[in-house]
Amino acid sequence: MTAGRHGFLGALAPGHGDRLLAFAQDVSFPAGTRIFEEDGVADRFWIVRSGLVALDVHVPGRRAAVVETLGEGDLLGWSWLFEPYHWQLGALTRAAVSASEFDAQRVRAACAADPAFGLAVTHCVAQVIARRLKATRTRLLDLYGPPA
């Protein structure tokens, strides 16, 4: 954590960050709240201000498998930006969470109306996706496992 904005907002140029924040409303979730379900409609997204959110996958007959956690500064949800706008994973709060919540349709409309803003937002979301893809690939290597 460094000075100023960090995480997802820190990756946006200040003007674009301010514009995005104009769409935000403050929300909070108690621990154990299901924020969204896998395959549900991705009509909102969040930037976490504090707390911890677990992203999980429903596995029939077993408990949900937690694949990643998100915390302060992280973007919660990117499926709102790409059709068919359905969540790829579920999200469950592990601790009380405060976040900025965004209406996906309004942000998409603003992105369409202002290509520079749209490009900046899309670029930052793509960075998040790329980072999570890289992290997933790294974990596939099972680096901490016993040597082959």
Place this chain on the structure above:
Amino acid sequence: MTVPLPYRVVDRAVETHDTATLTLEPVRQALRPFAPGQFAMVYAFGVGDIPLSVCAIDGLRLTHTVRAVGAISGALHALRPGASVAVRGPFGTGWQLAGAAGLDLLVVAGGIGLAPLRPLVCEALAAPGRYGRLNVLIGAREPRELLYAAEVGGWPAALTTVDRPDARWRGEVGVVTTLLDRAAFDPPGTAAFICGPEPMIRATAGELVHRGVDPDRIRVSLERTMHCATGHCGHCQLGPLLLCRDGPVVTWARARPLLMVREL
């Protein structure tokens, strides 16, 4: 000291299902004092010797955490108090924590890589005010594979993440680099110390440089097959470096170009 000296196992603490920490006392003469980051060649009689970093520094005693992954490490892991070993050392470069006075400290450990970093953390905690903010970031495969869990729980600003959570795990899940976003440090005024699997080292050091940490202030501990530990046999060669002598701790500025060469 290149002549092995006899030591006796005086304590054995089970860390995980395949990892234990052995405390050794000299039978007669003791080796020179070790610095955090240095290693010893520990000989299991009749089997062979392997390099083990010191994971605690306590007078004449040596403490090593060993994971049973092969014949020699398996033999050492199986030792019980009263057993004898032979030890050579100290070998290699240390973390050189003293050079980080006044800087924020960022310690990043993956898996058993926490072992050589543990004495560095203890040294930093023992000198409050000498350094800036201390952050310890730890990644592990599963909660049951976390080392020194009780001790780490008492370290301020220690964050842990695992790849595979169990039903009871309430902490972070993901790669250790994600914890960098949770750590409080000023990149230009930070000294980083990294130990773990090499891809994890590359990813962490690369991210720190991207954030503005000086590559000369990032120290990484590297691993290659070590045999003589005295810079003669060449088994641990990494380009121009013999890691038993010029390492295992080297700066990222020095290590990065070497780790990008597939043939090394």
